Amino acid sequence: xxxxxxxxxxxxxxxxxxxxxxxxxxxxxxxxxxxxxxxxxxxxxxxxxxxxxxxxxxxxxxxxxxxxxxxxxxxxxxxxxxxxxxxxxxxxxxxxxxxxxxxxxxxxxxxxxxxxxxxxxxxxxxxxxxxxxxxxxxxxxxxxxxxxxxxxxxxxxxxxxxxxxxxxxxxxxxxxxxxxxxxxxxxxxxxxxxxxxxxxxxxxxxxxxxxxxxxxxxxxxxxxxxxxxxxxxxxxxxxxxxxxxxxxxxxxxxxxxxxxxxxxxxxxxxxxxxxxxxxxxxxxxxxxxxxxxxxxxxxxxxxxxxxxxxxxxxxxxxxxxxxxxxxxxxxxxxxxxxxxxxxxxxxxxxxxxxxxxxxxxxxxxxxxxxxxxxxxxxxxxxxxxxxxxxxxxxxxxxxxxxxxxxxxxxxxxxxxxxxxxxxxxxxxxxxxxxxxxxxxxxxxxxxxxxxxxxxxxxxxx
Numbered sequence: 001x002x003x004x005x006x007x008x009x010x011x012x013x014x015x016x017x018x019x020x021x022x023x024x025x026x027x028x029x030x031x032x033x034x035x036x037x038x039x040x041x042x043x044x045x046x047x048x049x050x051x052x053x054x055x056x057x058x059x060x061x062x063x064x065x066x067x068x069x070x071x072x073x074x075x076x077x078x079x080x081x082x083x084x085x086x087x088x089x090x091x092x093x094x095x096x097x098x099x100x101x102x103x104x105x106x107x108x109x110x111x112x113x114x115x116x117x118x119x120x121x122x123x124x125x126x127x128x129x130x131x132x133x134x135x136x137x138x139x140x141x142x143x144x145x146x147x148x149x150x151x152x153x154x155x156x157x158x159x160x161x162x163x164x165x166x167x168x169x170x171x172x173x174x175x176x177x178x179x180x181x182x183x184x185x186x187x188x189x190x191x192x193x194x195x196x197x198x199x200x201x202x203x204x205x206x207x208x209x210x211x212x213x214x215x216x217x218x219x220x221x222x223x224x225x226x227x228x229x230x231x232x233x234x235x236x237x238x239x240x241x242x243x244x245x246x247x248x249x250x251x252x253x254x255x256x257x258x259x260x261x262x263x264x265x266x267x268x269x270x271x272x273x274x275x276x277x278x279x280x281x282x283x284x285x286x287x288x289x290x291x292x293x294x295x296x297x298x299x300x301x302x303x304x305x306x307x308x309x310x311x312x313x314x315x316x317x318x319x320x321x322x323x324x325x326x327x328x329x330x331x332x333x334x335x336x337x338x339x340x341x342x343x344x345x346x347x348x349x350x351x352x353x354x355x356x357x358x359x360x361x362x363x364x365x366x367x368x369x370x371x372x373x374x375x376x377x378x379x380x381x382x383x384x385x386x387x388x389x390x391x392x393x394x395x396x397x398x399x400x401x402x403x404x405x406x407x408x409x410x411x412x413x414x415x416x417x418x419x420x421x422x423x424x425x426x427x428x429x430x431x432x433x434x435x436x437x438x439x440x441x442x443x444x445x446x447x448x449x450x451x452x453x454x455x456x457x458x459x460x461x
Contacts, residue, residue: 337417
């Protein structure tokens with residue numbers, strides 16, 4: 001059973017009421033009807049000692065599926081509370097890639113205990129996966145897949161699937177390897193079902209296999225799964241030997257993590273994998289303060305420009321009133337361009353070779369947007385600010401300076417906003433790092449320079 005968000009609190013209250021009356025069998029009946037992902041969400045409503053008790057009520061298979069979905073703190077608390085026998089039962093039900101993910105987030109004492117409660121073959125596989133670079137395809141793959149030989153018949157394939165499939169993360173996609181484990185083909189259970197029992201795998205397998213290398217970026221693997229709508233993607237080593245697969249559920253986790261990280265970076269926040277409510281005030285402060293300090297110091301350039309034109313501003317105070325609008329509009333325009341280009345870069349829609357095409361397009365977009373905003377702004381200043389609000393000092397020339405500034409700054413903002421992420425990608429920096437906050441700071445300075453240059457030229461101040 002799936003739980004909607006609105007039902008979550010009601011279900012938690014029901015379980016807590018049963019808990020107070022020690023009706024554990026009824027709690028077990030409720031939990032066994034709920035999807036493991038929803039159980040993990042439900043556990044956030046309980047105290048640590050209640051989480052451990054309720055987890056013990058779950059059947060082994062459901063307990064393992066739930067354990068994978070729990071946050072790191074809850075996983076650690078459960079491991080510490082479990083006996084070696086209980087821990088071994090959970091670990092036996094976990095897929096290897098999920099075990100590796102848990103180990104990577106646990107303190108050393110917990111890792112030692114987990115490894116102590118796994119068999120030698122599993123420990124060897126875990127150690128192999130842990131050696132792959134962080135964020136690589138090898139670090140998120142699972143070595144649990146169905147492999148066939150090209151000389152097998154369909155009947156042989158079904159026998160192998162029945163014999164080994166219970167321990168595999170997916171059995172729908174089957175991979176064909178030679179005697180040296182080199183990947184030579186792929187087929188599916190659907191294909192097997194549509195052929196006769198005595199047909200050879202070599203006659204029905206697809207030989208044009210899309211795969212990824214163990215050291216390729218995990219985001220590349222996720223994008224390939226998304227692009228081709230695969231359920232799993234084979235992972236090969238440097239000698240083209242099949243060593244694992246990446247399943248679509250792992251790819252979704254990667255994309256979610258990457259999107260979260262990009263959003264954090266784009267808003268001047270150091271990435272942190274913890275849920276918001278699980279982060280302490282100190283951790284939240286630490287993730288934000290460095291960028292805030294950088295942006296505060298970088299705003300010195302804006303102050304320097306304002307100081308340089310202080311005499312001109314004092315000669316025509318009305319110009320000061322429109323500085324926030326101009327800098328804000330320029331920052332917004334640049335932010336739009338950078339967001340679109342960062343997304344296009346992540347989807348491989350553009351790369352460094354397209355930089356001039358991107359610049360030319362965004363300059364034209366900036367010109368059209370600038371003209372539109374300037375026209376509306378010209379009328380607004382003349383009739384609203386001057387006549388309705390009675391602002392002193394507004395003349396046609398002042399209105400013209402402000403409106404022309406909008407046109408030029410938006411063109412520059414669009415160009416900067418699209419160029420910086422592409423250049424960052426070229427020099428192997430994360431485009432999200434220099435997006436909204438950094439670009440806004442640069443555009444603020446450019447906007448002021450354009451504004452004062454036009455004011456000096458047109459108003460002769």
